[in-house]
Amino acid sequence: MSDKMKNLGVRTLSGIVLGAVVLGAVIWSVWSFGALLALLLVAGMAEFYGLAEKRGGAPQRVIGTVTGLALFALNFYFAWCIAFGRGYVVLGDSPWLEWGLAFVLLLLPVTLVCELFRGRENPAADIGVTLLGVVYVALPFSLMCYIPVLAGEGWCPRPVLFYIFIVWANDVFAYLVGMTCGRHRLCERLSPKKSWEGFFGGLAGAVALGLAAAHVSGGGYAAWVGLALVAASTAVLGDLAESMFKRAADVKDSGRLIPGHGGVLDRFDAMLLSAPFVLVYMLIVM
Structure with missing residues:
Protein backbone atom coordinates (compact mmCIF):
# COMPACT_ATOMS: atom_id res chain seq x y z
CA MET A 1 0.00 0.00 0.00
CA SER A 2 1.39 3.39 -1.00
CA ASP A 3 2.06 6.10 1.57
CA LYS A 4 -0.61 8.27 -0.06
CA MET A 5 -3.29 5.60 0.34
CA LYS A 6 -2.13 4.85 3.89
CA ASN A 7 -2.38 8.55 4.80
CA LEU A 8 -5.84 8.71 3.24
CA GLY A 9 -6.92 5.72 5.33
CA VAL A 10 -5.59 7.30 8.53
CA ARG A 11 -7.25 10.59 7.69
CA THR A 12 -10.58 8.91 6.95
CA LEU A 13 -10.54 6.78 10.09
CA SER A 14 -9.55 9.65 12.39
CA GLY A 15 -12.18 11.86 10.74
CA ILE A 16 -14.88 9.29 11.46
CA VAL A 17 -13.74 8.96 15.07
CA LEU A 18 -13.57 12.73 15.50
CA GLY A 19 -17.04 13.19 14.01
CA ALA A 20 -18.47 10.48 16.26
CA VAL A 21 -16.89 12.02 19.37
CA VAL A 22 -18.08 15.54 18.53
CA LEU A 23 -21.63 14.53 17.62
CA GLY A 24 -21.87 12.12 20.54
CA ALA A 25 -20.74 14.79 23.01
CA VAL A 26 -23.26 17.29 21.63
CA ILE A 27 -26.16 14.83 21.78
CA TRP A 28 -25.41 13.05 25.06
CA SER A 29 -25.82 15.86 27.59
CA VAL A 30 -25.06 19.45 28.45
CA GLY A 152 -36.20 28.63 24.48
CA GLU A 153 -36.68 24.87 24.80
CA GLY A 154 -34.21 24.29 27.61
CA TRP A 155 -31.21 22.29 26.50
CA CYS A 156 -31.72 21.50 22.80
CA PRO A 157 -28.71 20.14 20.87
CA ARG A 158 -30.39 20.38 17.43
CA PRO A 159 -29.21 23.94 16.63
CA VAL A 160 -25.61 22.98 17.39
CA LEU A 161 -25.87 19.85 15.24
CA PHE A 162 -27.34 21.82 12.34
CA TYR A 163 -24.65 24.49 12.72
CA ILE A 164 -21.90 21.85 12.64
CA PHE A 165 -23.46 20.13 9.61
CA ILE A 166 -23.73 23.46 7.79
CA VAL A 167 -20.05 24.22 8.38
CA TRP A 168 -19.06 20.70 7.31
CA ALA A 169 -21.24 20.91 4.19
CA ASN A 170 -19.64 24.23 3.31
CA ASP A 171 -16.18 22.67 3.67
CA VAL A 172 -17.00 19.54 1.65
CA PHE A 173 -18.77 21.34 -1.21
CA ALA A 174 -16.09 24.03 -1.37
CA TYR A 175 -13.44 21.32 -1.69
CA LEU A 176 -15.31 19.32 -4.35
CA VAL A 177 -16.26 22.32 -6.49
CA GLY A 178 -12.85 23.92 -6.07
CA MET A 179 -11.04 20.73 -7.11
CA THR A 180 -13.37 20.24 -10.08
CA CYS A 181 -13.62 23.70 -11.59
CA GLY A 182 -11.71 26.14 -9.39
CA ARG A 183 -9.91 28.70 -11.55
CA HIS A 184 -9.99 32.05 -9.78
CA ARG A 185 -7.99 32.24 -6.55
CA LEU A 186 -9.82 33.54 -3.52
CA CYS A 187 -6.78 34.62 -1.46
CA GLU A 188 -3.64 33.16 -2.97
CA ARG A 189 -1.35 34.90 -0.48
CA LEU A 190 -2.83 32.90 2.42
CA SER A 191 -4.40 29.82 0.83
CA PRO A 192 -3.34 29.06 -2.76
CA LYS A 193 -5.86 26.23 -3.19
CA LYS A 194 -9.00 28.18 -2.29
CA SER A 195 -11.00 29.51 -5.24
CA TRP A 196 -14.05 31.69 -5.76
CA GLU A 197 -15.75 28.76 -7.46
CA GLY A 198 -15.18 26.67 -4.36
CA PHE A 199 -16.41 29.51 -2.16
CA PHE A 200 -19.76 29.70 -3.96
CA GLY A 201 -19.98 25.90 -4.13
CA GLY A 202 -19.55 25.85 -0.36
CA LEU A 203 -22.30 28.44 0.05
CA ALA A 204 -24.62 26.27 -2.06
CA GLY A 205 -23.90 23.23 0.09
CA ALA A 206 -24.44 25.22 3.29
CA VAL A 207 -27.76 26.60 2.01
CA ALA A 208 -28.89 23.07 1.14
CA LEU A 209 -28.17 21.99 4.72
CA GLY A 210 -29.92 25.11 5.99
CA LEU A 211 -33.05 24.18 4.07
CA ALA A 212 -32.84 20.64 5.44
CA ALA A 213 -32.47 22.02 8.97
CA ALA A 214 -35.56 24.19 8.50
CA HIS A 215 -37.54 21.20 7.23
CA VAL A 216 -36.49 18.96 10.11
CA SER A 217 -36.89 21.56 12.86
CA GLY A 218 -40.04 23.16 11.49
CA GLY A 219 -38.38 26.58 11.54
CA GLY A 220 -38.56 29.39 9.02
CA TYR A 221 -36.78 28.59 5.76
CA ALA A 222 -35.59 32.16 5.22
CA ALA A 223 -34.10 32.32 8.72
CA TRP A 224 -32.18 29.07 8.29
CA VAL A 225 -30.93 30.05 4.83
CA GLY A 226 -29.70 33.31 6.33
CA LEU A 227 -27.94 31.42 9.12
CA ALA A 228 -26.31 29.09 6.58
CA LEU A 229 -25.02 32.05 4.57
CA VAL A 230 -23.66 33.77 7.67
CA ALA A 231 -22.03 30.58 8.95
CA ALA A 232 -20.51 29.60 5.60
CA SER A 233 -19.16 33.01 4.60
CA THR A 234 -17.56 33.66 7.99
CA ALA A 235 -16.26 30.08 8.16
CA VAL A 236 -14.16 30.77 5.07
CA LEU A 237 -12.70 33.82 6.80
CA GLY A 238 -11.93 31.59 9.79
CA ASP A 239 -9.98 29.23 7.51
CA LEU A 240 -8.02 32.15 6.09
CA ALA A 241 -7.31 33.58 9.55
CA GLU A 242 -5.75 30.32 10.71
CA SER A 243 -3.80 30.07 7.44
CA MET A 244 -2.44 33.54 8.19
CA PHE A 245 -1.12 32.42 11.58
CA LYS A 246 0.34 29.18 10.18
CA ARG A 247 2.09 30.96 7.32
CA ALA A 248 3.60 33.42 9.75
CA ALA A 249 4.89 30.49 11.80
CA ASP A 250 5.97 28.63 8.62
CA VAL A 251 4.15 25.40 9.53
CA LYS A 252 1.69 23.21 7.64
CA ASP A 253 -0.48 22.23 10.63
CA SER A 254 -1.16 23.89 13.95
CA GLY A 255 -0.64 20.60 15.82
CA ARG A 256 -0.65 16.80 15.60
CA LEU A 257 -3.50 15.90 17.93
CA ILE A 258 -5.74 14.50 15.18
CA PRO A 259 -3.92 11.99 12.91
CA GLY A 260 -4.13 13.00 9.28
CA HIS A 261 -5.89 16.27 10.08
CA GLY A 262 -3.44 18.25 12.19
CA GLY A 263 -4.52 20.04 15.33
CA VAL A 264 -7.66 21.46 16.87
CA LEU A 265 -7.20 24.78 15.11
CA ASP A 266 -6.91 22.98 11.75
CA ARG A 267 -10.27 21.26 12.26
CA PHE A 268 -12.22 23.95 14.09
CA ASP A 269 -10.75 27.14 12.62
CA ALA A 270 -13.94 27.84 10.67
CA MET A 271 -16.07 27.78 13.82
CA LEU A 272 -13.74 30.05 15.74
CA LEU A 273 -14.66 32.97 13.53
CA SER A 274 -18.17 31.98 12.51
CA ALA A 275 -19.56 31.13 15.99
CA PRO A 276 -19.79 34.76 17.23
CA PHE A 277 -21.51 35.86 14.00
CA VAL A 278 -23.93 32.91 14.11
CA LEU A 279 -24.78 33.62 17.75
CA VAL A 280 -25.52 37.30 17.04
CA TYR A 281 -27.61 36.30 14.02
CA MET A 282 -29.61 33.85 16.12
CA LEU A 283 -30.19 36.47 18.82
CA ILE A 284 -31.52 38.98 16.29
CA VAL A 285 -33.36 36.83 13.76
CA MET A 286 -34.32 33.44 15.21
Missing part, protein backbone atom coordinates in the same frame (compact mmCIF):
# COMPACT_ATOMS: atom_id res chain seq x y z
CA TRP A 31 -22.11 18.24 30.52
CA SER A 32 -20.51 16.23 27.73
CA PHE A 33 -20.98 19.21 25.41
CA GLY A 34 -19.31 21.50 27.95
CA ALA A 35 -16.45 19.05 28.50
CA LEU A 36 -15.87 18.81 24.75
CA LEU A 37 -15.71 22.60 24.36
CA ALA A 38 -13.38 22.94 27.35
CA LEU A 39 -10.99 20.32 25.98
CA LEU A 40 -10.98 21.93 22.53
CA LEU A 41 -10.38 25.30 24.17
CA VAL A 42 -7.30 24.13 26.10
CA ALA A 43 -5.82 22.29 23.12
CA GLY A 44 -6.58 25.15 20.75
CA MET A 45 -4.97 27.75 23.00
CA ALA A 46 -1.87 25.57 23.39
CA GLU A 47 -1.58 25.32 19.60
CA PHE A 48 -2.09 29.05 19.11
CA TYR A 49 0.56 29.93 21.69
CA GLY A 50 2.86 27.38 20.02
CA LEU A 51 2.44 29.18 16.68
CA ALA A 52 3.27 32.49 18.36
CA GLU A 53 6.40 31.04 19.93
CA LYS A 54 7.65 29.88 16.52
CA ARG A 55 7.73 33.58 15.54
CA GLY A 56 9.72 34.52 18.64
CA GLY A 57 6.77 35.44 20.83
CA ALA A 58 6.58 34.54 24.50
CA PRO A 59 2.91 34.36 25.52
CA GLN A 60 2.01 33.73 29.14
CA ARG A 61 0.60 30.28 28.52
CA VAL A 62 -0.66 29.55 32.03
CA ILE A 63 -2.30 32.95 32.62
CA GLY A 64 -3.85 32.92 29.16
CA THR A 65 -5.22 29.39 29.44
CA VAL A 66 -6.58 29.96 32.95
CA THR A 67 -8.26 33.17 31.76
CA GLY A 68 -9.79 31.31 28.82
CA LEU A 69 -11.11 28.52 31.04
CA ALA A 70 -12.53 31.01 33.55
CA LEU A 71 -14.29 32.86 30.74
CA PHE A 72 -15.67 29.58 29.45
CA ALA A 73 -16.87 28.51 32.92
CA LEU A 74 -18.79 31.77 33.35
CA ASN A 75 -20.52 31.49 29.99
CA PHE A 76 -21.29 27.81 30.54
CA TYR A 77 -22.87 28.73 33.87
CA PHE A 78 -24.99 31.46 32.23
CA ALA A 79 -26.11 29.07 29.49
CA TRP A 80 -26.91 26.38 32.07
CA CYS A 81 -29.07 28.85 34.01
CA ILE A 82 -30.97 29.78 30.84
CA ALA A 83 -31.47 26.13 29.89
CA PHE A 84 -32.63 24.87 33.27
CA GLY A 85 -35.08 27.41 34.55
CA ARG A 86 -33.16 30.36 35.94
CA GLY A 87 -34.04 32.41 32.89
CA TYR A 88 -31.59 35.17 33.72
CA VAL A 89 -28.85 35.71 36.26
CA VAL A 90 -28.55 38.67 38.61
CA LEU A 91 -25.41 39.63 40.46
CA GLY A 92 -25.90 38.76 44.10
CA ASP A 93 -27.91 35.64 43.33
CA SER A 94 -24.85 33.44 43.47
CA PRO A 95 -21.49 33.96 45.18
CA TRP A 96 -19.96 31.68 42.53
CA LEU A 97 -20.96 34.17 39.85
CA GLU A 98 -19.49 37.12 41.71
CA TRP A 99 -16.24 35.31 42.46
CA GLY A 100 -16.02 34.11 38.87
CA LEU A 101 -16.45 37.58 37.43
CA ALA A 102 -13.91 39.00 39.85
CA PHE A 103 -11.45 36.25 38.94
CA VAL A 104 -11.75 36.93 35.20
CA LEU A 105 -11.47 40.69 35.61
CA LEU A 106 -8.39 40.42 37.82
CA LEU A 107 -6.62 38.02 35.47
CA LEU A 108 -6.33 40.79 32.86
CA PRO A 109 -4.20 43.16 35.00
CA VAL A 110 -2.36 40.13 36.41
CA THR A 111 -1.09 39.54 32.86
CA LEU A 112 0.49 42.98 32.93
CA VAL A 113 1.93 42.46 36.42
CA CYS A 114 3.52 39.15 35.43
CA GLU A 115 5.14 40.79 32.42
CA LEU A 116 6.96 43.20 34.75
CA PHE A 117 9.13 40.33 36.03
CA ARG A 118 9.80 38.48 32.78
CA GLY A 119 12.38 40.87 31.34
CA ARG A 120 11.32 40.38 27.72
CA GLU A 121 12.38 42.80 24.98
CA ASN A 122 8.86 43.31 23.61
CA PRO A 123 6.40 43.05 26.52
CA ALA A 124 3.54 44.69 24.60
CA ALA A 125 3.68 41.99 21.92
CA ASP A 126 3.80 39.20 24.51
CA ILE A 127 0.82 40.62 26.42
CA GLY A 128 -1.01 41.14 23.13
CA VAL A 129 -0.54 37.56 21.92
CA THR A 130 -1.53 36.22 25.36
CA LEU A 131 -4.83 38.12 25.25
CA LEU A 132 -5.34 37.34 21.56
CA GLY A 133 -5.32 33.64 22.44
CA VAL A 134 -8.25 34.31 24.77
CA VAL A 135 -10.15 36.33 22.17
CA TYR A 136 -9.37 34.12 19.18
CA VAL A 137 -9.85 30.68 20.79
CA ALA A 138 -11.51 30.86 24.22
CA LEU A 139 -14.20 33.44 23.42
CA PRO A 140 -15.72 31.61 20.40
CA PHE A 141 -15.82 28.27 22.24
CA SER A 142 -17.41 30.06 25.21
CA LEU A 143 -20.08 31.67 23.02
CA MET A 144 -20.97 28.29 21.53
CA CYS A 145 -22.43 27.38 24.94
CA TYR A 146 -25.46 29.56 24.12
CA ILE A 147 -26.39 28.05 20.76
CA PRO A 148 -28.28 25.06 22.28
CA VAL A 149 -30.36 27.27 24.62
CA LEU A 150 -31.47 30.14 22.36
CA ALA A 151 -34.53 28.29 21.07
Whole structure:
Protein backbone atom coordinates (compact mmCIF):
# COMPACT_ATOMS: atom_id res chain seq x y z
CA MET A 1 0.00 0.00 0.00
CA SER A 2 1.39 3.39 -1.00
CA ASP A 3 2.06 6.10 1.57
CA LYS A 4 -0.61 8.27 -0.06
CA MET A 5 -3.29 5.60 0.34
CA LYS A 6 -2.13 4.85 3.89
CA ASN A 7 -2.38 8.55 4.80
CA LEU A 8 -5.84 8.71 3.24
CA GLY A 9 -6.92 5.72 5.33
CA VAL A 10 -5.59 7.30 8.53
CA ARG A 11 -7.25 10.59 7.69
CA THR A 12 -10.58 8.91 6.95
CA LEU A 13 -10.54 6.78 10.09
CA SER A 14 -9.55 9.65 12.39
CA GLY A 15 -12.18 11.86 10.74
CA ILE A 16 -14.88 9.29 11.46
CA VAL A 17 -13.74 8.96 15.07
CA LEU A 18 -13.57 12.73 15.50
CA GLY A 19 -17.04 13.19 14.01
CA ALA A 20 -18.47 10.48 16.26
CA VAL A 21 -16.89 12.02 19.37
CA VAL A 22 -18.08 15.54 18.53
CA LEU A 23 -21.63 14.53 17.62
CA GLY A 24 -21.87 12.12 20.54
CA ALA A 25 -20.74 14.79 23.01
CA VAL A 26 -23.26 17.29 21.63
CA ILE A 27 -26.16 14.83 21.78
CA TRP A 28 -25.41 13.05 25.06
CA SER A 29 -25.82 15.86 27.59
CA VAL A 30 -25.06 19.45 28.45
CA TRP A 31 -22.11 18.24 30.52
CA SER A 32 -20.51 16.23 27.73
CA PHE A 33 -20.98 19.21 25.41
CA GLY A 34 -19.31 21.50 27.95
CA ALA A 35 -16.45 19.05 28.50
CA LEU A 36 -15.87 18.81 24.75
CA LEU A 37 -15.71 22.60 24.36
CA ALA A 38 -13.38 22.94 27.35
CA LEU A 39 -10.99 20.32 25.98
CA LEU A 40 -10.98 21.93 22.53
CA LEU A 41 -10.38 25.30 24.17
CA VAL A 42 -7.30 24.13 26.10
CA ALA A 43 -5.82 22.29 23.12
CA GLY A 44 -6.58 25.15 20.75
CA MET A 45 -4.97 27.75 23.00
CA ALA A 46 -1.87 25.57 23.39
CA GLU A 47 -1.58 25.32 19.60
CA PHE A 48 -2.09 29.05 19.11
CA TYR A 49 0.56 29.93 21.69
CA GLY A 50 2.86 27.38 20.02
CA LEU A 51 2.44 29.18 16.68
CA ALA A 52 3.27 32.49 18.36
CA GLU A 53 6.40 31.04 19.93
CA LYS A 54 7.65 29.88 16.52
CA ARG A 55 7.73 33.58 15.54
CA GLY A 56 9.72 34.52 18.64
CA GLY A 57 6.77 35.44 20.83
CA ALA A 58 6.58 34.54 24.50
CA PRO A 59 2.91 34.36 25.52
CA GLN A 60 2.01 33.73 29.14
CA ARG A 61 0.60 30.28 28.52
CA VAL A 62 -0.66 29.55 32.03
CA ILE A 63 -2.30 32.95 32.62
CA GLY A 64 -3.85 32.92 29.16
CA THR A 65 -5.22 29.39 29.44
CA VAL A 66 -6.58 29.96 32.95
CA THR A 67 -8.26 33.17 31.76
CA GLY A 68 -9.79 31.31 28.82
CA LEU A 69 -11.11 28.52 31.04
CA ALA A 70 -12.53 31.01 33.55
CA LEU A 71 -14.29 32.86 30.74
CA PHE A 72 -15.67 29.58 29.45
CA ALA A 73 -16.87 28.51 32.92
CA LEU A 74 -18.79 31.77 33.35
CA ASN A 75 -20.52 31.49 29.99
CA PHE A 76 -21.29 27.81 30.54
CA TYR A 77 -22.87 28.73 33.87
CA PHE A 78 -24.99 31.46 32.23
CA ALA A 79 -26.11 29.07 29.49
CA TRP A 80 -26.91 26.38 32.07
CA CYS A 81 -29.07 28.85 34.01
CA ILE A 82 -30.97 29.78 30.84
CA ALA A 83 -31.47 26.13 29.89
CA PHE A 84 -32.63 24.87 33.27
CA GLY A 85 -35.08 27.41 34.55
CA ARG A 86 -33.16 30.36 35.94
CA GLY A 87 -34.04 32.41 32.89
CA TYR A 88 -31.59 35.17 33.72
CA VAL A 89 -28.85 35.71 36.26
CA VAL A 90 -28.55 38.67 38.61
CA LEU A 91 -25.41 39.63 40.46
CA GLY A 92 -25.90 38.76 44.10
CA ASP A 93 -27.91 35.64 43.33
CA SER A 94 -24.85 33.44 43.47
CA PRO A 95 -21.49 33.96 45.18
CA TRP A 96 -19.96 31.68 42.53
CA LEU A 97 -20.96 34.17 39.85
CA GLU A 98 -19.49 37.12 41.71
CA TRP A 99 -16.24 35.31 42.46
CA GLY A 100 -16.02 34.11 38.87
CA LEU A 101 -16.45 37.58 37.43
CA ALA A 102 -13.91 39.00 39.85
CA PHE A 103 -11.45 36.25 38.94
CA VAL A 104 -11.75 36.93 35.20
CA LEU A 105 -11.47 40.69 35.61
CA LEU A 106 -8.39 40.42 37.82
CA LEU A 107 -6.62 38.02 35.47
CA LEU A 108 -6.33 40.79 32.86
CA PRO A 109 -4.20 43.16 35.00
CA VAL A 110 -2.36 40.13 36.41
CA THR A 111 -1.09 39.54 32.86
CA LEU A 112 0.49 42.98 32.93
CA VAL A 113 1.93 42.46 36.42
CA CYS A 114 3.52 39.15 35.43
CA GLU A 115 5.14 40.79 32.42
CA LEU A 116 6.96 43.20 34.75
CA PHE A 117 9.13 40.33 36.03
CA ARG A 118 9.80 38.48 32.78
CA GLY A 119 12.38 40.87 31.34
CA ARG A 120 11.32 40.38 27.72
CA GLU A 121 12.38 42.80 24.98
CA ASN A 122 8.86 43.31 23.61
CA PRO A 123 6.40 43.05 26.52
CA ALA A 124 3.54 44.69 24.60
CA ALA A 125 3.68 41.99 21.92
CA ASP A 126 3.80 39.20 24.51
CA ILE A 127 0.82 40.62 26.42
CA GLY A 128 -1.01 41.14 23.13
CA VAL A 129 -0.54 37.56 21.92
CA THR A 130 -1.53 36.22 25.36
CA LEU A 131 -4.83 38.12 25.25
CA LEU A 132 -5.34 37.34 21.56
CA GLY A 133 -5.32 33.64 22.44
CA VAL A 134 -8.25 34.31 24.77
CA VAL A 135 -10.15 36.33 22.17
CA TYR A 136 -9.37 34.12 19.18
CA VAL A 137 -9.85 30.68 20.79
CA ALA A 138 -11.51 30.86 24.22
CA LEU A 139 -14.20 33.44 23.42
CA PRO A 140 -15.72 31.61 20.40
CA PHE A 141 -15.82 28.27 22.24
CA SER A 142 -17.41 30.06 25.21
CA LEU A 143 -20.08 31.67 23.02
CA MET A 144 -20.97 28.29 21.53
CA CYS A 145 -22.43 27.38 24.94
CA TYR A 146 -25.46 29.56 24.12
CA ILE A 147 -26.39 28.05 20.76
CA PRO A 148 -28.28 25.06 22.28
CA VAL A 149 -30.36 27.27 24.62
CA LEU A 150 -31.47 30.14 22.36
CA ALA A 151 -34.53 28.29 21.07
CA GLY A 152 -36.20 28.63 24.48
CA GLU A 153 -36.68 24.87 24.80
CA GLY A 154 -34.21 24.29 27.61
CA TRP A 155 -31.21 22.29 26.50
CA CYS A 156 -31.72 21.50 22.80
CA PRO A 157 -28.71 20.14 20.87
CA ARG A 158 -30.39 20.38 17.43
CA PRO A 159 -29.21 23.94 16.63
CA VAL A 160 -25.61 22.98 17.39
CA LEU A 161 -25.87 19.85 15.24
CA PHE A 162 -27.34 21.82 12.34
CA TYR A 163 -24.65 24.49 12.72
CA ILE A 164 -21.90 21.85 12.64
CA PHE A 165 -23.46 20.13 9.61
CA ILE A 166 -23.73 23.46 7.79
CA VAL A 167 -20.05 24.22 8.38
CA TRP A 168 -19.06 20.70 7.31
CA ALA A 169 -21.24 20.91 4.19
CA ASN A 170 -19.64 24.23 3.31
CA ASP A 171 -16.18 22.67 3.67
CA VAL A 172 -17.00 19.54 1.65
CA PHE A 173 -18.77 21.34 -1.21
CA ALA A 174 -16.09 24.03 -1.37
CA TYR A 175 -13.44 21.32 -1.69
CA LEU A 176 -15.31 19.32 -4.35
CA VAL A 177 -16.26 22.32 -6.49
CA GLY A 178 -12.85 23.92 -6.07
CA MET A 179 -11.04 20.73 -7.11
CA THR A 180 -13.37 20.24 -10.08
CA CYS A 181 -13.62 23.70 -11.59
CA GLY A 182 -11.71 26.14 -9.39
CA ARG A 183 -9.91 28.70 -11.55
CA HIS A 184 -9.99 32.05 -9.78
CA ARG A 185 -7.99 32.24 -6.55
CA LEU A 186 -9.82 33.54 -3.52
CA CYS A 187 -6.78 34.62 -1.46
CA GLU A 188 -3.64 33.16 -2.97
CA ARG A 189 -1.35 34.90 -0.48
CA LEU A 190 -2.83 32.90 2.42
CA SER A 191 -4.40 29.82 0.83
CA PRO A 192 -3.34 29.06 -2.76
CA LYS A 193 -5.86 26.23 -3.19
CA LYS A 194 -9.00 28.18 -2.29
CA SER A 195 -11.00 29.51 -5.24
CA TRP A 196 -14.05 31.69 -5.76
CA GLU A 197 -15.75 28.76 -7.46
CA GLY A 198 -15.18 26.67 -4.36
CA PHE A 199 -16.41 29.51 -2.16
CA PHE A 200 -19.76 29.70 -3.96
CA GLY A 201 -19.98 25.90 -4.13
CA GLY A 202 -19.55 25.85 -0.36
CA LEU A 203 -22.30 28.44 0.05
CA ALA A 204 -24.62 26.27 -2.06
CA GLY A 205 -23.90 23.23 0.09
CA ALA A 206 -24.44 25.22 3.29
CA VAL A 207 -27.76 26.60 2.01
CA ALA A 208 -28.89 23.07 1.14
CA LEU A 209 -28.17 21.99 4.72
CA GLY A 210 -29.92 25.11 5.99
CA LEU A 211 -33.05 24.18 4.07
CA ALA A 212 -32.84 20.64 5.44
CA ALA A 213 -32.47 22.02 8.97
CA ALA A 214 -35.56 24.19 8.50
CA HIS A 215 -37.54 21.20 7.23
CA VAL A 216 -36.49 18.96 10.11
CA SER A 217 -36.89 21.56 12.86
CA GLY A 218 -40.04 23.16 11.49
CA GLY A 219 -38.38 26.58 11.54
CA GLY A 220 -38.56 29.39 9.02
CA TYR A 221 -36.78 28.59 5.76
CA ALA A 222 -35.59 32.16 5.22
CA ALA A 223 -34.10 32.32 8.72
CA TRP A 224 -32.18 29.07 8.29
CA VAL A 225 -30.93 30.05 4.83
CA GLY A 226 -29.70 33.31 6.33
CA LEU A 227 -27.94 31.42 9.12
CA ALA A 228 -26.31 29.09 6.58
CA LEU A 229 -25.02 32.05 4.57
CA VAL A 230 -23.66 33.77 7.67
CA ALA A 231 -22.03 30.58 8.95
CA ALA A 232 -20.51 29.60 5.60
CA SER A 233 -19.16 33.01 4.60
CA THR A 234 -17.56 33.66 7.99
CA ALA A 235 -16.26 30.08 8.16
CA VAL A 236 -14.16 30.77 5.07
CA LEU A 237 -12.70 33.82 6.80
CA GLY A 238 -11.93 31.59 9.79
CA ASP A 239 -9.98 29.23 7.51
CA LEU A 240 -8.02 32.15 6.09
CA ALA A 241 -7.31 33.58 9.55
CA GLU A 242 -5.75 30.32 10.71
CA SER A 243 -3.80 30.07 7.44
CA MET A 244 -2.44 33.54 8.19
CA PHE A 245 -1.12 32.42 11.58
CA LYS A 246 0.34 29.18 10.18
CA ARG A 247 2.09 30.96 7.32
CA ALA A 248 3.60 33.42 9.75
CA ALA A 249 4.89 30.49 11.80
CA ASP A 250 5.97 28.63 8.62
CA VAL A 251 4.15 25.40 9.53
CA LYS A 252 1.69 23.21 7.64
CA ASP A 253 -0.48 22.23 10.63
CA SER A 254 -1.16 23.89 13.95
CA GLY A 255 -0.64 20.60 15.82
CA ARG A 256 -0.65 16.80 15.60
CA LEU A 257 -3.50 15.90 17.93
CA ILE A 258 -5.74 14.50 15.18
CA PRO A 259 -3.92 11.99 12.91
CA GLY A 260 -4.13 13.00 9.28
CA HIS A 261 -5.89 16.27 10.08
CA GLY A 262 -3.44 18.25 12.19
CA GLY A 263 -4.52 20.04 15.33
CA VAL A 264 -7.66 21.46 16.87
CA LEU A 265 -7.20 24.78 15.11
CA ASP A 266 -6.91 22.98 11.75
CA ARG A 267 -10.27 21.26 12.26
CA PHE A 268 -12.22 23.95 14.09
CA ASP A 269 -10.75 27.14 12.62
CA ALA A 270 -13.94 27.84 10.67
CA MET A 271 -16.07 27.78 13.82
CA LEU A 272 -13.74 30.05 15.74
CA LEU A 273 -14.66 32.97 13.53
CA SER A 274 -18.17 31.98 12.51
CA ALA A 275 -19.56 31.13 15.99
CA PRO A 276 -19.79 34.76 17.23
CA PHE A 277 -21.51 35.86 14.00
CA VAL A 278 -23.93 32.91 14.11
CA LEU A 279 -24.78 33.62 17.75
CA VAL A 280 -25.52 37.30 17.04
CA TYR A 281 -27.61 36.30 14.02
CA MET A 282 -29.61 33.85 16.12
CA LEU A 283 -30.19 36.47 18.82
CA ILE A 284 -31.52 38.98 16.29
CA VAL A 285 -33.36 36.83 13.76
CA MET A 286 -34.32 33.44 15.21
